[in-house]
Amino acid sequence: MTRQVRCECGYIARGDTDDAVISQVLAHLAADHPDLVGTETADDIRGWIELLPD
Numbered sequence: 748m749t750r751q752v753r754c755e756c757g758y759i760a761r762g763d764t765d766d767a768v769i770s771q772v773l774a775h776l777a778a779d780h781p782d783l784v785g786t787e788t789a790d791d792i793r794g795w796i797e798l799l800p801d
Contacts, residue, residue: 749799752792756780765793 750768751761756779760771769792776783 748801750796751799752795752797754780761799765796768796769793 749761749763750765751759752768752772753759754772754775758775758779760768760775762768762771769789772787772792772795773789776787
């Protein structure tokens with residue numbers, strides 16, 4: 748199943764694994780929301796992941 752996380756700003760991270768999505772979200776935070784870097788952990792982000800039907 749495809750996984751995704753939607754950011755409040757409209758950015759959508761999608762991937763085939765939790766780790767792929769988490770990596771994208773962390774990169775997005777660093778690039779577009781630097782004030783949030785270090786406040787959200789991989790475990791926090793894992794809880795935001797939605798599963799999409801294939």
